[in-house]
Structures are given as structure tokens and as C-alpha cells.
Amino acid sequence: MRPRAPRPTAARLTRTAVATAVVTALTTLAAPAAPAAPADTGTTAHLTGTLPDGATWIADVPQRWNGTLLLFSHGFGPTVAQDAPSDAARTELLTEGYALAGSSYDPNGSMWALRSAEHDQFATLDAVTAKIGEPRRTLSVGQSMGGLVNAQLARDGAGRIDGALGLCGLVAGGTDLDNYQLDAEYTIARLLLPGQQTALVRFGSAAEAAATADRLTAAVTAAQSTPQGRARIALAAAYLNLPTWAPGRTAPAPTDWSGQEEQQAAWFAQGILSFVEGGRYAIEQSAGxxxxxxxxxxxxxxxxxxxxxxxxxxxxxxxxxxxxxxxGALTRGAAITADPAAVRTAERTSSAGQGLSVPLLDVHTVADNLVPVEQEHRFADRVRAAGDGALLRQAYVRRQGHCAFTTAETVAALHALEHRVTTGHWDDAAAADTLQRSATALGLDGAAYIPYRPAALTVGRDRPAYPAHH
Known part of the structure; x- marks a missing residue:
């Protein structure tokens, strides 16, 4: 188990304000809501506990436990214990006999809880197994920011977990995320708000982050009314790695440039920048x-x-x-520098891909507005560079939205991971056609697995080199 990092020295989050902004943005952007714990029944035991750092944990154990424990890492948002990606997934997994567990992460710090999440997940595993006994098999599952936690567990969990399933994981890490989002924010501010001073980094409060989000969103809304504005929105969207397919729309044709931009503008209109700026504030608080x-x-x-x-x-x-x-104007005006200590902290706490110790299957929608599918390309490059490419498989679902998976897709992916853990070989278990057949055969809520290869992540920086702030 890796030692727990020290608490941040930066000021604590204004948690109520940030939580409100994040939950509002998640709801608007159709991200999954935090699942509620089921009540105790005669067939499922619901357990709870508290860890030394104040993190809480929950577990649900069916009466006919199949011996496999799923350790769930939840995404960015309020630090509330969760043990499944959705209510529907929890119901199906319990029906199939899986035991479920997960922690809140440290509730006293930032909602970007990477300084405690891995430690708290391993501690949860210890606490739960002390109560229910050693599982025959332990698999970690992580969603969104929890997908990054999950990748860390897959890296460090030899002897503790047997395999990992990542869902819509933020696997490129916190610094890549903040850098490509900065490129988009900077483009909007410089080209759509020329001559105005707009804070883009080092937010002093949640209110300041929200004000920046409002200002940038208003600029995009106004710019959408002219061809020149729409062209510049497309440029910012390119730097944001924003998909060209929005919810409730038909995917535009490959060369329908204006249709693509219109759907990117729809993502902006739904409040993506509120989530971006709230997330940046939380990461800055965590990284110091x-x-x-x-x-x-x-x-x-x-x-x-x-x-x-x-x-x-x-x-x-x-x-x-x-x-x-x-x-040229963007390049000449680029003057934002990093805080070296914050970069080092984020590299230590908020990155993954430096190798795998257990098999990992990552699943992503092809049009993810909050965690672009291109992150999977970046992550796979790092895993292969570490020599662990044989342990990684990635699968893709043709759908818009962040973590917008059906229960059938999630369960089928879990079964594919189990095949790899049981046999020692992936075979074709994680191939798109196999996953599609497996998910459809469950008779639940459908599936849309497809063969897909994501483009490279547009970020333009290598780690850990960076210009220092003086």
C-alpha cells in the first residue's frame, strides 16, 4: 500500500458552493447521479464504517455471495461513499451475487480527492474483508475521476486486487486535464473577450471560478451568432477535445463542419465550462x-x-x-506559468499509466464531453511505454455523454474482465463484437459497443517538464 500523502497546505474548499456548482453541472450535462445505498433486506446486508481520516465506507453483500468483491471508486463531486456506478447496476450486480464496497474518500479536503482516494480504497478493502471474510476474488471498478483512482489501484494493487474495470476514466490525469482545458479557456478569453481581464488560474474562491465560467459561457453564446464567432468557438472546442456529437442529436456527417460546430456549441450551452472551472478550483486546492x-x-x-x-x-x-x-496571437500572448510544487503534487497524486500490475479493461463512450475519449489514447501510450500493454484492453460505446453506459454494457465489461482474470488470457473477450453479444444476451437495457480507435489527445505538453512560476 502506498503511504498517504500529506494534507494540502492551500486553503480548504468552500465546499458548499463548489458542491452546488458541481452537482448542478453534472445534472445539466447528464452525468450519473450519486447512487443511494439500498436499505437492509433479508437478502442483502448493508454495512457501513468510518476510516481513521474520517472517510466513510459502505458495502452491500448478497445472501448468496459468489465470492467476488467489487471495490468501486466514485467520480468527482461530493465525498459521499458509493459502491456502484448506478442504482440499476447495483441491483443487477447484487442479483448476480457480487458483493460491493466503496469509500467516500477523505471528506475534509478537496472534492478532487486524489490525495486520499487510493489509500482510502485500500483501507476500505481491509475494513470490509475484516467483516465479511476474504473474497475469492477482488476486482476494482472506477468511474470518471474514480477511473483515475481505479488505474492507480491497477498499478499498485498486486496482491490486493485481481483486475480492474475503468468506466469513462479520467486516465490522462489531472495535469493533462487542466492543460488542455486551459488552452480552450485561454482561446475563448483572448479571441472572444479581447482586451478584458479574465482570471483563468489560481482561483481564490469558488465564486471566482464560477464568475469565470459565466463570463466565458456568455462569450461563447454571443459568438455563436456570427460566422467569425462560430469559427473561433470551433477552435476553442478543438483544444478542449470536445466531441462534435451532442445529446439528443443525430451525429453530423464527417465533413458537415457547421453541423459539428453547432453541436459543440450545444455542449457549451449546457454548462460544460461551469464544470471545468469548478473542477479546476478543486484540483488547485488539492495540488496546492x-x-x-x-x-x-x-x-x-x-x-x-x-x-x-x-x-x-x-x-x-x-x-x-x-x-x-x-x-499567432494566441502563441504570442501565452504567458501562464505553473507552480512547480503543484505540478509535482499533481504528478504524484493525480496521474496514472506508469505501469499496471493487474489486468485493466477501460470502457469509454466515443462522444464524452467531460472526459474526452482521446484520454484513452494518451493513457495507452503510457502503459505501453511502461511495458504493460498486454495487461490493458480498451472498449468503446457509440453514445454521447459522460459515463452514459447501460447496465448491460457495464456488466458485460465486468464479465470480460473476469474471463481475463480466470484464464490468464484476454482472448477476444474484450473485442467489440464479443462485448456486444454478451451485453445483448443479458436482456437488460441494450448495448452499443463498436470497434473504435480514439484520436490522439490534443494537449501539446509532455510531463513533467514545465515553465516555473516566479
Whole structure:
């Protein structure tokens, strides 16, 4: 077990304000709500406890336990114990005989709880097994930010867990996240709010983060009314790795550039920047400062590496705008620097991909607005570089939204992971067609697994080198 990192020295979160903003954004953006714990019944035992750091844990154990314990890592938001990704998934998993457990993480710190999450999950495992006995098998499952926690458990959990299932995981880590989000925020501020001072990093309060989100969102809303504004929105969306397929819409054609931008604008209109800025504030609180930077970033080169570059170029031509001029202005004005200690803390607490010790299956929707599917590309590169590519498999669902999986898709992925743990081989268990057949055969709520290969993440920085803030 890795030692627990010290508590942040930065000021604590204004938790009520941030929690309200985050929960509102999650609801607006169709992220899953926190599942409620089921009441005790004659067939399921519901257990609770508290860890030394104040984190709480829960567990649900069916009367006919199949011997497998699922350790669930929840996503970003209020630090409340959860043991399944949704109510429906919990019901199905308990019906199949799995025991479920999960912690809140440390409730006294930031909602970006990476400084305590891995430690608290392992401590939860100890606490639960002390009450129910040693499981025949332990599998970790993580969702969103919890997918990053899950990847850390898969890295460090040899002898504690046997395999891991990641759902919509934020596996590129906190610094990559903050950096590509900074590129998008900076583009909106510089090109759509020229001459105005807009705080983008080092937020002093939740209110300051929310004010930035409101200002940037209003700028995008206003810009959508002109061809020039829409072209610049597309540029910001490219840096944000924002999908071109929004909820309730038909996916636009590959060369329907204006249709793609319209759906990206719909994501902005639904409040994605409120989530971005609230998340940045929480990460800064956890890391003890700003862990992102754009000084030295070449925005021309950055766009050239984006899968959205053809769309941006086409919309700039149609609008009669000089793309090179905008990119040059962005590059010349890039002056935001990082706090070295915060970068080091985020690297230590909020990253993964430095190797795997157990098999990991990651599942992602192809149009994820909050954790872009391109994060899986970045993560896989790191796992392969560590020599552990054979332990990793990734699967994709053709759907819009963050963590928008059916229960059938989740359970089928779990069964595929179990195949790997039982046999020692993936075979074709994690292939799209196999997962689709397995999920459909469950007769639950459908499935949409497809063969897919994500594009590279547009981030333009390698870690851990960074320009220092003085």
C-alpha cells in the first residue's frame, strides 16, 4: 500500500458552493447521479464504517455471495461513499451475487480527492474483508475521476486486487486535464473577450471560478451568432477535445463542419465550462496551486495535431478569418506559468499509466464531453511505454455523454474482465463484437459497443517538464 500523502497546505474548499456548482453541472450535462445505498433486506446486508481520516465506507453483500468483491471508486463531486456506478447496476450486480464496497474518500479536503482516494480504497478493502471474510476474488471498478483512482489501484494493487474495470476514466490525469482545458479557456478569453481581464488560474474562491465560467459561457453564446464567432468557438472546442456529437442529436456527417460546430456549441450551452472551472478550483486546492501552463505553447502546432483541425480551417475560410493571425496571437500572448510544487503534487497524486500490475479493461463512450475519449489514447501510450500493454484492453460505446453506459454494457465489461482474470488470457473477450453479444444476451437495457480507435489527445505538453512560476 502506498503511504498517504500529506494534507494540502492551500486553503480548504468552500465546499458548499463548489458542491452546488458541481452537482448542478453534472445534472445539466447528464452525468450519473450519486447512487443511494439500498436499505437492509433479508437478502442483502448493508454495512457501513468510518476510516481513521474520517472517510466513510459502505458495502452491500448478497445472501448468496459468489465470492467476488467489487471495490468501486466514485467520480468527482461530493465525498459521499458509493459502491456502484448506478442504482440499476447495483441491483443487477447484487442479483448476480457480487458483493460491493466503496469509500467516500477523505471528506475534509478537496472534492478532487486524489490525495486520499487510493489509500482510502485500500483501507476500505481491509475494513470490509475484516467483516465479511476474504473474497475469492477482488476486482476494482472506477468511474470518471474514480477511473483515475481505479488505474492507480491497477498499478499498485498486486496482491490486493485481481483486475480492474475503468468506466469513462479520467486516465490522462489531472495535469493533462487542466492543460488542455486551459488552452480552450485561454482561446475563448483572448479571441472572444479581447482586451478584458479574465482570471483563468489560481482561483481564490469558488465564486471566482464560477464568475469565470459565466463570463466565458456568455462569450461563447454571443459568438455563436456570427460566422467569425462560430469559427473561433470551433477552435476553442478543438483544444478542449470536445466531441462534435451532442445529446439528443443525430451525429453530423464527417465533413458537415457547421453541423459539428453547432453541436459543440450545444455542449457549451449546457454548462460544460461551469464544470471545468469548478473542477479546476478543486484540483488547485488539492495540488496546492496551479498545475497548468501555456507559456511556450505553439498554438499553430497544437491545432495541427488535433483531429478537429480540418473543421476549424474550413470554418475560418468560410468566415473570411485569418486563422494564422489568430494562432499567432494566441502563441504570442501565452504567458501562464505553473507552480512547480503543484505540478509535482499533481504528478504524484493525480496521474496514472506508469505501469499496471493487474489486468485493466477501460470502457469509454466515443462522444464524452467531460472526459474526452482521446484520454484513452494518451493513457495507452503510457502503459505501453511502461511495458504493460498486454495487461490493458480498451472498449468503446457509440453514445454521447459522460459515463452514459447501460447496465448491460457495464456488466458485460465486468464479465470480460473476469474471463481475463480466470484464464490468464484476454482472448477476444474484450473485442467489440464479443462485448456486444454478451451485453445483448443479458436482456437488460441494450448495448452499443463498436470497434473504435480514439484520436490522439490534443494537449501539446509532455510531463513533467514545465515553465516555473516566479
Amino acid at each position: 496551486g496551479n498545475n497548468s501552463w501555456n507559456r511556450g505553447v505553439d498554438y499553430t502546432r497544437l491545432l495541427a495535431g488535433s483531429s478537429h483541425a480540418p473543421q476549424v480551417r474550413a470554418l475560418y475560410r468560410a468566415a473570411g478569418l485569418d486563422l494564422d493571425a489568430d494562432l
